[in-house]
Amino acid sequence: xxxxxxxxxxxxxxxxxxxxxxxxxxxxxxxxxxxxxxxxxxxxxxxxxxxxxxxxxxxxxxxxxxxxxxxxxxxxxxxxxxxxxxxxxxxxxxxxxxxxxxxxxxxxxxxxxxxxxxxxxxxxxxxxxxxxxxxxxxxxxxxxxxxxxxxxxxxxxxxxxxxxxxxxxxxxxxxxxxxxxxxxxxxxxxxxxxxxxxxxxxxxxxxxxxxxxxxxxxxxxxxxxxxxxx
Amino acid sequence: xxxxxxxxxxxxxxxxxxxxxxxxxxxxxxxxxxxxxxxxxxxxxxxxxxxxxxxxxxxxxxxxxxxxxxxxxxxxxxxxxxxxxxxxxxxxxxxxxxxxxxxxxxxxxxxxxxxxxxxxxxxxxxxxxxxxxxxxxxxxxxxxxxxxxxxxxxxxxxxxxxxxxxxxxxxxxxxxxxxxxxxxxxxxxxxxxxxxxxxxxxxxxxxxxxxxxxxxxxxxxxxxxxxxxx
DNA sequence: ACGTGCTTGTGAAAGCATGCACAAAGTGGG
DNA sequence: CCCACTTTGTGCATGCTTTCACAAGCACGT
Ligand SMILES: NC(=O)c1ccc[n+]([C@@H]2O[C@H](COP(=O)([O-])OP(=O)(O)OC[C@H]3O[C@@H](n4cnc5c(N)ncnc54)[C@H](O)[C@@H]3O)[C@@H](O)[C@H]2O)c1
Ligand SMILES: NC(=O)c1ccc[n+]([C@@H]2O[C@H](COP(=O)([O-])OP(=O)(O)OC[C@H]3O[C@@H](n4cnc5c(N)ncnc54)[C@H](O)[C@@H]3O)[C@@H](O)[C@H]2O)c1
Numbered sequence: 239x240x241x242x243x244x245x246x247x248x249x250x251x252x253x254x255x256x257x258x259x260x261x262x263x264x265x266x267x268x269x270x271x272x273x274x275x276x277x278x279x280x281x282x283x284x285x286x287x288x289x290x291x292x293x294x295x296x297x298x299x300x301x302x303x304x305x306x307x308x309x310x311x312x313x314x315x316x317x318x319x320x321x322x323x324x325x326x327x328x329x330x331x332x333x334x335x336x337x338x339x340x341x342x343x344x345x346x347x348x349x350x351x352x353x354x355x356x357x358x359x360x361x362x363x364x365x366x367x368x369x370x371x372x373x374x375x376x377x378x379x380x381x382x383x384x385x386x387x388x389x390x391x392x393x394x395x396x397x398x399x400x401x402x403x404x405x406x407x408x409x410x411x412x413x414x415x416x417x418x419x420x421x422x423x424x425x426x427x428x429x430x431x432x433x434x435x436x437x438x439x440x441x442x443x444x445x446x447x448x449x450x451x452x453x454x455x456x457x458x459x460x461x462x463x464x465x466x467x468x
Numbered sequence: 469x470x471x472x473x474x475x476x477x478x479x480x481x482x483x484x485x486x487x488x489x490x491x492x493x494x495x496x497x498x499x500x501x502x503x504x505x506x507x508x509x510x511x512x513x514x515x516x517x518x519x520x521x522x523x524x525x526x527x528x529x530x531x532x533x534x535x536x537x538x539x540x541x542x543x544x545x546x547x548x549x550x551x552x553x554x555x556x557x558x559x560x561x562x563x564x565x566x567x568x569x570x571x572x573x574x575x576x577x578x579x580x581x582x583x584x585x586x587x588x589x590x591x592x593x594x595x596x597x598x599x600x601x602x603x604x605x606x607x608x609x610x611x612x613x614x615x616x617x618x619x620x621x622x623x624x625x626x627x628x629x630x631x632x633x634x635x636x637x638x639x640x641x642x643x644x645x646x647x648x649x650x651x652x653x654x655x656x657x658x659x660x661x662x663x664x665x666x667x668x669x670x671x672x673x674x675x676x677x678x679x680x681x682x683x684x685x686x687x688x689x690x691x692x693x694x695x696x697x698x
Numbered sequence: 699a700c701g702t703g704c705t706t707g708t709g710a711a712a713g714c715a716t717g718c719a720c721a722a723a724g725t726g727g728g
Numbered sequence: 729c730c731c732a733c734t735t736t737g738t739g740c741a742t743g744c745t746t747t748c749a750c751a752a753g754c755a756c757g758t
Binding site: 482483484485519521522525535536537538 | 744745746747748749752753754755756
């Protein structure tokens with residue numbers, strides 16, 4: 239290469255864009271697996287299920303990595319997005335609550351395509367502590383602080399019942415973990431500077447139900463009479 | 469009551485609002501469980517982790533269900549939100565792919581607080597078909613159409629590997645299911661009128677990693693020298 | 699009956715996000 | 729070397745979301 243494109247990073251990628259970058263990354267990896275070397279914004283947008291203008295604007299926030307008239311080089315773009323997302327470094331993950339869900343998560347092989355490593359499993363139940371799940375010993379929750387320190391845990395996953403989630407979150411924060419992924423159906427209270435994301439099955443179902451009902455209501459024939467079941 | 473508030477529904481609740489209603493609903497149920505009869509927008513907003521002005525505007529889309537100077541009656545508001553979300557009717561759910569995740573979902577008791585019923589489990593693996601999981605027989609995927617019809621399935625959950633997800637989605641659509649919740653890490657292609665929502669662990673982790681990296685970059689002391697690890 | 703105090707519901711402003719449409723920039727053929 | 733063609737990067741218009749700030753409304757005490 240003769241001269242490197244000198245736009246390092248401009249501080250401030252829109253949140254909506256950040257949320258789509260992983261989707262682009264996955265689409266790119268699929269393309270790479272199929273042997274594709276370059277892709278147009280149109281093509282990649284199709285694979286990612288978004289509008290091509292949106293894709294171009296999103297990518298433009300990372301820099302000018304495309305070639306006009308040609309498109310984007312798949313490998314290079316994978317690298318740039320990975321770097322932007324922080325996937326070029328390793329992240330140590332601890333899962334707390336090794337029940338139905340925690341076990342599924344621990345056993346989930348393709349955990350995060352790259353970069354994420356499950357470093358520890360923790361639980362409070364004496365019957366669960368000591369079990370080996372996915373080649374890891376389940377440790378007691380009391381050793382959370384020690385485990386976080388010794389394994390360099392930077393992301394905490396909470397898969398305990400709702401009632402225990404806030405307590406676990408506080409201990410994570412206390413121990414210095416500033417990224418938390420919460421599967422329990424509660425709103426977690428954490429200090430500024432701690433990033434919590436939630437995955438909530440029940441909310442997703444309710445949103446689906448809302449739209450389904452909306453569709454059924456307006457849908458043509460029935461229910462035109464003012465009757466309602468109350 | 470002397471005269472009912474005559475605002476039935478005004479067609480068109482903003483999407484952002486719909487996504488928060490389930491959160492409010494859960495907070496209200498928690499309050500109800502604790503014996504609270506009425507709550508102010510400030511109080512409910514606190515419990516739901518949002519700004520109180522936002523909460524009031526959200527609720528105003530459903531109608532005028534508060535009392536000035538007092539707040540909202542918990543029970544009444546629970547009913548109104550439930551009705552709006554479509555939780556006063558029953559929804560039949562089928563889960564396809566009874567592996568690690570599918571089993572956890574099937575065994576998940578507090579499935580959706582209310583309204584959602586797991587009606588069928590389906591898998592392609594002969595070793596899995598016939599098993600009893602969460603008191604349900606796992607049926608073969610070939611009977612999907614028959615199951616959807618006989619059980620009145622209206623929501624399909626996909627928990628198969630990525631490679632099978634599109635096929636399963638298409639069969640759901642073919643069978644008349646118009647609401648799909650997808651756990652597989654692929655973008656599904658469905659016709660207009662079908663509503664797909666996705667839950668994607670790996671995307672959530674990547675977003676956390678992005679913010680964590682961002683925090684580490686700007687964080688005060690280290691890394692002020694132009695060095696970068698590349 | 700009326701005033702006081704509290705809380706809702708909502709205009710209006712500001713901030714984000716989306717998508718169009720096109721100039722700018724590159725490729726490749728003649 | 730130039731021209732025709734393709735595709736990016738982005739200015740701009742539009743629409744959605746959030747937040748502020750306050751008038752309107754209701755309960756309650758006097
Ligand atoms: N299973 C699902 O499909 C599913 C779906 C959506 C949400 N969730 C949510 O995920 C969470 C876990 O669900 P599950 O089905 O795995 O429940 P589970 O009861 O099977 O497992 C919970 C585990 O957490 C452990 N635990 C409890 N308190 C703890 C504490 N203070 N510290 C450490 N560990 C503790 C328990 O010992 C148990 O092993 C719940 O909040 C549930 O609402 C589950
Ligand atoms: N386990 C997790 O924690 C987790 C987390 C995030 C995402 N996911 C995703 O969820 C999906 C399931 O994960 P898992 O860990 O349960 O995988 P798994 O391999 O344990 O289970 C997959 C199941 O799907 C069945 N299946 C395969 N093809 C099928 C088909 N065409 N029709 C019906 N059934 C079929 C298999 O027989 C198997 O039982 C995957 O796409 C995975 O990427 C899982």
